[in-house]
Amino acid sequence: xxxxxxxxxxxxxxxxxxxxxxxxxxxxxxxxxxxxxxxxxxxxxxxxxxxxxxxxxxxxxxxxxxxxxxxxxxxxxxxxxxxxxxxxxxxxxxxxxxxxxxxxxxxxxxxxxxxxxxxxxxxxxxxxxxxxxxxxxxxxxxxxxxxxxxxxxxxxxxxxxxxxxxxxxxxxx
Numbered sequence: 001x002x003x004x005x006x007x008x009x010x011x012x013x014x015x016x017x018x019x020x021x022x023x024x025x026x027x028x029x030x031x032x033x034x035x036x037x038x039x040x041x042x043x044x045x046x047x048x049x050x051x052x053x054x055x056x057x058x059x060x061x062x063x064x065x066x067x068x069x070x071x072x073x074x075x076x077x078x079x080x081x082x083x084x085x086x087x088x089x090x091x092x093x094x095x096x097x098x099x100x101x102x103x104x105x106x107x108x109x110x111x112x113x114x115x116x117x118x119x120x121x122x123x124x125x126x127x128x129x130x131x132x133x134x135x136x137x138x139x140x141x142x143x144x145x146x147x148x149x150x151x152x153x154x155x156x157x158x159x160x161x162x163x164x165x166x167x168x169x170x171x172x173x
């Protein structure tokens with residue numbers, strides 16, 4: 001299923017104007033350069049047609065930018081989209097595994113006094129890595145759960161009467 005930009009933003013819980021600014025949408029071509037909406041061949045989506053993975057990715061980036069986790073300073077949406085883009089292939093599995101009753105997976109970024117790193121794992125494993133490798137260097141932790149974000153998307157879709165089936169995230173693979 002493909003969604004237009006307005007529906008993508010409605011499902012992802014982000015304002016259309018904020019998306020257009022962050023995605024740097026070219027008004028003449030309709031092409032955006034948001035890292036999480038690039039196709040497998042590296043070309044951007046065009047003409048504002050987005051699939052379920054795009055919706056989930058944009059919603060996860062919006063959640064990270066809104067301050068998922070312990071945050072002292074906000075994260076720009078464009079930066080959050082790069083983080084989500086680095087783990088894009090893991091999003092459908094994170095949702096599917098939770099639906100199968102497995103442990104909740106998180107994605108995000110750990111900001112250190114010097115640098116930082118992306119994370120994608122369970123809360124316990126992320127906490128262990130931080131405590132073991134960087135016990136005194138953590139400045140900010142930005143986390144969100146793709147499975148929880150998918151639940152919010154389902155609720156928005158139901159409220160708005162939009163055709164959304166989370167299972168299409170992994171059935172299309």
